Amino acid sequence: MSAPLGVYVHWPFCKSKCPYCDFNSHVRDGVEQKRWRAALLKELEHAAREAPRRRVETIFFGGGTPSLMEPATVGAVIERTKALWDTAAEVEITLEANPTSVEAGHFAALAEAGVNRVSLGVQALDPPSLRFLGREHSADEAITALEMARRHFTRTSFDLIYARPGQTVEAWAAELERALGLAGEHLSLYQLTIERGTRFFTDHARGAFTLPGEEEAAAMFELTQERLAAAGRPAYEISNHARPGAACRHNLIYWRYQDYVGVGPGAHGRFAESGGQGVTKRATRRTSGPEAWLEAVERQGHGTAETSLVTGQDLVEEALMMGLRLAEGIDRSSFAAVTGAEPVATLGEARLAPLVAAGYLEVDATHLKATAAGRQRLNALLERLIA
Ligand SMILES: C[S@@+](CC[C@H](N)C(=O)[O-])C[C@H]1O[C@@H](n2cnc3c(N)ncnc32)[C@H](O)[C@@H]1O
Ligand code: SF4
Missing domain, CATH: 1.10.10.920 (Arc Repressor Mutant, subunit A)
Known part of the structure; x- marks a missing residue:
């Protein structure tokens, strides 16, 4: 049997840049979807030459905001993946989505294209927090998007960010109860981190807000672990909680240090080299800048910025x-x-x-x-x- 593989596809565009986010995500006026589609397919072919003869177990569309991809582009990437590699019958195909009504409107077409798992960036459940986090959706809009996601996809998850400025342990406990009322098989619960290079980094440095203290944040983490375990969705990773058997299989590939390829700006890959000598993994990183990546792929068939052997x-x-x-x-x-x-x-x-x-x-x-x-x-x- 051929060795299992995960395929990561990065879509680097968002409608607006959230002040906490240091992901490779950019705001652009117009995105030439056809050009992007052709480039993603081309780099996918390159990835299949890098890591041939595998069985694809998972595909993950991450971002950025992949729910802004045209469903036809998502469908084309899935189809090409299946043409390039042997693919597991039960392949998990996840797409990260922002919970706005526009994007929820694409869910039917995305499901039709083959997506079977959606992870929604809800982030918070009250209006002041959503405003603070610079989100474009309201809590009600997020809840409606979640309900629509449930109708269209077998598996759903959503993300929340806690330990926000001014948030007490009691307030988080109450938000967590509401979240559990809305949650299905999986939840990602992240502590707010202040990342260098973000607007929050400068705001925080000049004292515009303060974060909960270390002890309070630790209490929130512990509460999260206990409450989610009691609710049948224990942590299977630091910030990820699921019912038994409902973990994100793609992310498990990373954490179990199994093989994956990455396509799209800034995407990383790690995979055993076929024919390589001894125990090594090939590490690849694609160029981060969207335009530089696009030009590189059009010129040479891939946007690899760096490749090395991990030993x-x-x-x-x-x-x-x-x-x-x-x-x-x-x-x-x-x-x-x-x-x-x-x-x-x-x-x-x-x-x-x-x-x-x-x-x-x-x-x-x-x-x-x-x-x-x-x-x-x-x-x-x-x-x-x-x-
Ligand atoms: C690539 S983003 C999600 C995709 C989607 N664009 C969205 O915002 O809904 C992955 C998740 O990481 C979390 N995240 C990003 N930056 C964070 C930060 N500085 N602190 C805590 N969580 C963060 C958010 O919950 C976010 O949904
Ligand atoms: S959190 Fe999501 S929507 Fe916001 S900038 Fe980051 S990737 Fe884009």
Whole structure:
């Protein structure tokens, strides 16, 4: 059987730029959809030459705002993917959508094009918060979009951002209850982070708002974990919660350090090289700027800005950084197959034992995992493991 593969497709355009967002997303007056469609298909063909003979398990349209893609473009990408690779019968095809009425109007056509899972960026459920986050939709519009999404797609999820300025633990608890009333099988709940280069970064630096303190944010995280577990959608990753079996399979590919290719501006790929010697992964990154990417693809068939081989210690570090985000942790034998080294032996008893004793890590016969407390302070934990 051919090895499994995920396909990531990046659509870099949004109607407006949200002040917290540092994703590769841009506002443009007119997007030449036909030109973009042709370029995405061309780079997909290049990706199939990079990682041939695989079975595609997942396709993920991320952004930016892929719900602004013409459904015909989405359909063409799906069709070409199926023509280029063997594709699993149960292929998961996710598209990120903004919950405005215009975009909800595309849901039927997107479902027709083959999308079977939608992730909606709801972000907050009250008008002042939505305004603060610079969102173009109201809470009611988001709820209507969610209901429409349920009618058209078998699987749906939505995102919320918490630990916002002025938000108390009690206010978040109440919002979470409302969210659970609206939620289906999956929810992504992110703590607001202030990213360099965003408008929030400058606003925050000049004191325009303050974030909840560390203890309050930690209490919100813990409340989220407990409440979602009690509601049958425990965390399977730091910020992602699902009913058993309803995790996003595409994102699991990243966290389990399995293979994926990326097409579109700024997209990343990581995949075992067929015929490569020893244990290595090919890393690829496409040019970020939308226009530069488009021109490169039209000129040379792909927009690759950088490609390298990941080997040795770098493989170990990447696999740890990804796998410890998951509640299931790292499968020790899969880790050994990918990196060439068994994680417990590689990290060594001296490094692991104090972290296990402190309640941040767990090791059993098959897995190495971070506990909930470990996942809450994953960066600090990784520093201790990788140093
Ligand atoms: C690529 S964006 C979502 C796509 C879609 N354009 C949208 O905004 O609805 C992925 C998600 O990351 C989360 N996110 C982005 N920036 C964030 C930040 N600075 N802090 C917390 N969450 C963030 C948001 O919940 C967002 O929905
Ligand atoms: S959060 Fe979504 S809509 Fe807002 S700028 Fe980022 S990608 Fe675009």
